[in-house]
Amino acid sequence: MRVAALALLAVAPPSAAREPGNGITRPVVLPPFDPAARACTRPRGLRNELVFVQDNEREFVQGIARGLAVAASDRGLAYRVVRSNNNAALMIRQVNGLNAQKAGAIVVAPIDPPSLSPSLRRAIRGGAYVGAIVPPPATTILNAPQYQTGKVLAEAAAAHIRTRLGGKAKVVLLTHDNLQFLAPRFTAMRDTLRRLPGVTIVADISPVTVDRAGGHRTMKMILLAHPRVDVVLGADTVVLGALDALRQARKARPDQFLGGIDGERAAVAELKKAGSPYKASISLASPIFGYAMGRFASDWLSGKSVPQAMDILPKALTIANIAQYERDVADPRAVYADPRRRYSYLRMYGNICSDTRDRYLNFPWSSERK
Known part of the structure; x- marks a missing residue:
């Protein structure tokens, strides 16, 4: 039987699953995201920049890039894309380069998660926001059920x-x-x-x-x-x-x-x-969750708390609902601004900020449980 995280009442405290320097390595059930959580210290010494490390040119990730670009523009973040072209070794070099350049926020669609993990952990320890599309580690993991x-x-x-x-x-x-x-x-x-x-x-x-x-x-x-x-x-x-x-x-x-x-x-x-x-x-409405992750990147660099994880909810497209869906993905800003529409696509869990970044997720997070 599979149930959503929101239906589970027993929430393990993050400290119970922490390993120093390695984040949360064993599965925990995250509570719903609290947007009113206490603000933190702003990360220092980082560039006010959001970079999308894109695995290839499939349309799904192009949609992520589009959502990130809109959010970066809205929030005054410099934004660029680096493309790895299905080359895992190149992606590692790219993320290492971003760490050396002190990029403030990285969103990545990993090609080979195990080999990329050390580079992403270094980014997190250095104070950067790291958003990952499905695999850990990250300060915010995006997954679908x-x-x-x-x-x-x-x-x-x-x-x-x-x-x-x-x-x-x-x-x-x-x-x-x-x-x-x-x-x-x-x-x-x-x-x-x-x-x-x-x-x-x-x-x-x-x-x-x-x-x-x-x-x-x-x-x-x-x-x-x-x-x-x-x-x-x-x-x-x-x-x-x-x-x-x-x-x-x-x-x-x-x-x-x-x-x-x-x-x-x-x-x-x-x-x-x-x-x-x-x-x-x-x-899976990639422009909409891309926009959300771009906003989280900006919030992180401003010292605010952001979700540790986010679900993107599956929608079966039919002739009856395609028109509304196309309007939504064309304007992710409007979807995010409307709580009812946003909630039909996204669920957010947990809280993390620069001061609590030792609580980054370093296990394959999912809201589903057997």
Whole structure:
């Protein structure tokens, strides 16, 4: 059984899980974020700058960059992006360089979390704000309830299999199981699909690169062994690549179910096309949480308390709600300013500031529990 952190009453005190210099290394349940928490000392000797260390050019992270840019502009922070181009060694050098330059705030989408961890810990110890997209360590970790995210998509696929495919389907899962922090979403897909006796998972594989090209290459290989595929699930960027391969091989069909996670614009455009195999996208609204993390960076550098963790809530996009979603991601500032709309996308947990940065999260945080 999985329950959200807000439903748990017993909250372990951070001191119970601290290891000096290494942050909080064992899982704790964080209370809701308190925006009225006591202010702290402003970090000293750091540049009033926000830098996004971007892993690649997939649209999901471009959305993060856009949200960060708007927040930096609103708050008077210098802002720039450094791109690592799927090169983990380059990312380490980039973060080390930012530490040497005394950058005040870093947001990162890690390529290889274990190898990057020492560099991020040095940034935190030096007083910088570090926001991480999913893996630790960070002063603020952004995650989604990963099992729920995968379950929402898999249930949409299961409904399609029952109603459009007569209960039978050959399924491809394009996973990220090499990233343990995202693995629960694919566990949820397997859990849901195994309840359908007519479903066969013909491929369960992680593309070498998490981008459209990686999905295209992987799907081309799968089609050599399995020329007929009915369902493809994964991140939007790789599933869009799989769709490219299906169309190239003339094996795309209107009755197929291709579904992804991230709410990328190209996926949304496919949803609007009559007869497209692309049937669902689970939105994680990256410009909206990017904007929030940009504001946290500014608050941190001003001596304010910020969340230790934040959920981005999965939304299943449909023709009925796509228009409102597109308005929201186009104007993340307006969403953040409206508590009702903000709460429909984001949940915030814990408190941390420069004076309490020894409480940074250094474990794979999630609001979900088994």
